[in-house]
Amino acid sequence: GVQGLKVHSKMCVIERMEDKRIVRYGFVSTGNFNESTARIYTDYTLFTADQRVLKDINKVFKFFEINYKIYRYKHIITSPHYTRSTLYKLIDREIAHVKAGKEGFIQLKLNSISSYTMVDKLYEASRAGVKIKMIVRGICCLIPGVKGMSENIEAISIVDKFLEHTRLFIFGNDGDPKVYISSADFMTRNIENRVEVSCPIYDPEIKQELIDTFNICWNDNVKARIFDETQSNQYRKNDLPKSRAQFETYEYYKKKLDR
Numbered sequence: 001g002v003q004g005l006k007v008h009s010k011m012c013v014i015e016r017m018e019d020k021r022i023v024r025y026g027f028v029s030t031g032n033f034n035e036s037t038a039r040i041y042t043d044y045t046l047f048t049a050d051q052r053v054l055k056d057i058n059k060v061f062k063f064f065e066i067n068y069k070i071y072r073y074k075h076i077i078t079s080p081h082y083t084r085s086t087l088y089k090l091i092d093r094e095i096a097h098v099k100a101g102k103e104g105f106i107q108l109k110l111n112s113i114s115s116y117t118m119v120d121k122l123y124e125a126s127r128a129g130v131k132i133k134m135i136v137r138g139i140c141c142l143i144p145g146v147k148g149m150s151e152n153i154e155a156i157s158i159v160d161k162f163l164e165h166t167r168l169f170i171f172g173n174d175g176d177p178k179v180y181i182s183s184a185d186f187m188t189r190n191i192e193n194r195v196e197v198s199c200p201i202y203d204p205e206i207k208q209e210l211i212d213t214f215n216i217c218w219n220d221n222v223k224a225r226i227f228d229e230t231q232s233n234q235y236r237k238n239d240l241p242k243s244r245a246q247f248e249t250y251e252y253y254k255k256k257l258d259r
Helices: 051-065 083-099 116-128 188-192 204-218 245-258
Strands: 010-018 021-029 045-048 077-079 105-110 131-136 153-158 168-171 178-182 194-200 224-227
Touching: 010 051, 021 051, 051 194, 077 083, 077 188, 083 105, 083 116, 083 168, 083 188, 105 204, 116 131, 116 153, 131 204, 168 204, 178 204, 188 194, 204 245
Parallel strands: 105 131, 131 153
Antiparallel strands: 010 021, 021 045, 077 194, 105 168, 153 224, 168 178, 178 194
16 A cells, blocks of 8 residues: 555455356445454444445555556545545535425434535535535534524434444435445545545445434434534433434344344
């Protein structure tokens, strides 16, 4: 790799012989295989045979070997070369939908957001009328709910038994959501100074699972705290039945396994 450029992406390519031919599989994750953190972190992992994704992952490994060459990627989003520009395009698309009289929405699950350029871009989307929901466990330099700036942005933080480590990007895309899992937060170091990978989810069932788990987290009214301009981080309280996201997520997947 490039000296001084930290590799923060989590991925691998697996090759094996099947019926006397080489078959490749790819693995992309939001977190590491780490003996200590695996028991206490929540993460998403994709194991795929989708050749579109595999071709792009292979290019990342080639970048490590031949790091003077900048590769083009058709499906995954990579830092340090393309994350900011691609996210801008995805956000601009939601803005364009709203200006065309359609619905535009963005849903983000992050560890942190501190890149002022990403904050400003989300403010721009909010002013255009894009509805934005954000679940940010840690640092949040964006101020939601400010009239004329961020009134279309809502943000919460969930701190519970397990550390929320997943990064998930959902863009409305005029009724056909684009969904990515990512190793990157919206921080300058992740966008510009590290190797990061955001991977699209093409399988409809997996895509729906990720949307469902985002909604489960968003509906938390036990451990969720509200980010707003008062910076008081009050627990979200409402009259709905108690919903603790980590417990509800467990039940969600348990029901799937019990079918």
